[in-house]
Amino acid sequence: MNIVLLGAPGAGKGTQAALLVEKYGTPHISTGDMLRAAVKEGTELGRKAKTYMDAGELVPDDVIIGLVTERLQNPDTEKGFILDGFPRTSAQAVALDAELSKLERPLDAALLIDVDAEVIVKRLTSRRMCKECGYIGSVADASCPKCGGEMYQRDDDNEATVRNRLDVYQKSTSPLIDYYRGCELLVAIDGDRDPQVVFADVEKALNL
Numbered sequence: 516m517n518i519v520l521l522g523a524p525g526a527g528k529g530t531q532a533a534l535l536v537e538k539y540g541t542p543h544i545s546t547g548d549m550l551r552a553a554v555k556e557g558t559e560l561g562r563k564a565k566t567y568m569d570a571g572e573l574v575p576d577d578v579i580i581g582l583v584t585e586r587l588q589n590p591d592t593e594k595g596f597i598l599d600g601f602p603r604t605s606a607q608a609v610a611l612d613a614e615l616s617k618l619e620r621p622l623d624a625a626l627l628i629d630v631d632a633e634v635i636v637k638r639l640t641s642r643r644m645c646k647e648c649g650y651i652g653s654v655a656d657a658s659c660p661k662c663g664g665e666m667y668q669r670d671d672d673n674e675a676t677v678r679n680r681l682d683v684y685q686k687s688t689s690p691l692i693d694y695y696r697g698c699e700l701l702v703a704i705d706g707d708r709d710p711q712v713v714f715a716d717v718e719k720a721l722n723l
């Protein structure tokens with residue numbers, strides 16, 4: 516499966532990607548996770564990206580496109596890939612098309628996980644992640660239910676930054692819904708349900 520996950524921040528792309536990885540072992544390429552790892556390691560990329568991330572703004576296209584293009588060269592993506600959080604702009608979508616056509620690995624689907632903005636604000640401000648394994652939980656999880664690790668709140672999950680991320684999504688990323696609809700690749704799923712129920716629909720939509 517060669518897929519792109521579309522949807523606002525907090526729609527559940529990471530959760531659905533984790534379920535797909537667990538069941539099908541397809542490589543998960545999350546630009547947000549790659550950038551957070553770079554920030555943690557203190558690399559030049561991390562230092563560049565952090566200011567944008569903390570403000571809820573997009574990291575410049577050339578930086579992100581370079582990162583994903585390089586990642587797609589890894590042979591593990593020959594068996595498929597799940598792109599999560601990329602593309603986020605029209606320029607990124609066009610660059611992705613060009614790279615995939617070069618690699619002769621066209622997209623099978625662009626899966627939109629659709630959730631109302633106010634539901635997202637509530638979800639993201641109460642979201643917590645595991646420092647050890649990246650498990651996505653909530654403020655109700657005192658420790659990670661998967662590995663017992665310490666849970667933390669992402670720097671960009673405060674309400675002001677969340678609202679800015681949603682504005683950025685509306686302006687820069689939501690036009691991609693029409694872009695992929697035009698390519699006949701768009702599949703939309705109601706993401707405001709239990710993750711396992713959403714996952715059943717994801718599998719159906721992808722003919723898995």
Ligand code: AMP
Pocket residue numbers: 524525546547548550567568569571572573574575579599600601602603607671680
């Ligand atoms: P995410 O974990 O996908 O919500 O991404 C967290 C932050 O990383 C975003 O708010 C952006 O600052 C940055 N980011 C992740 N993916 C991209 C992308 N494709 N283009 C630009 N910035 C990105």
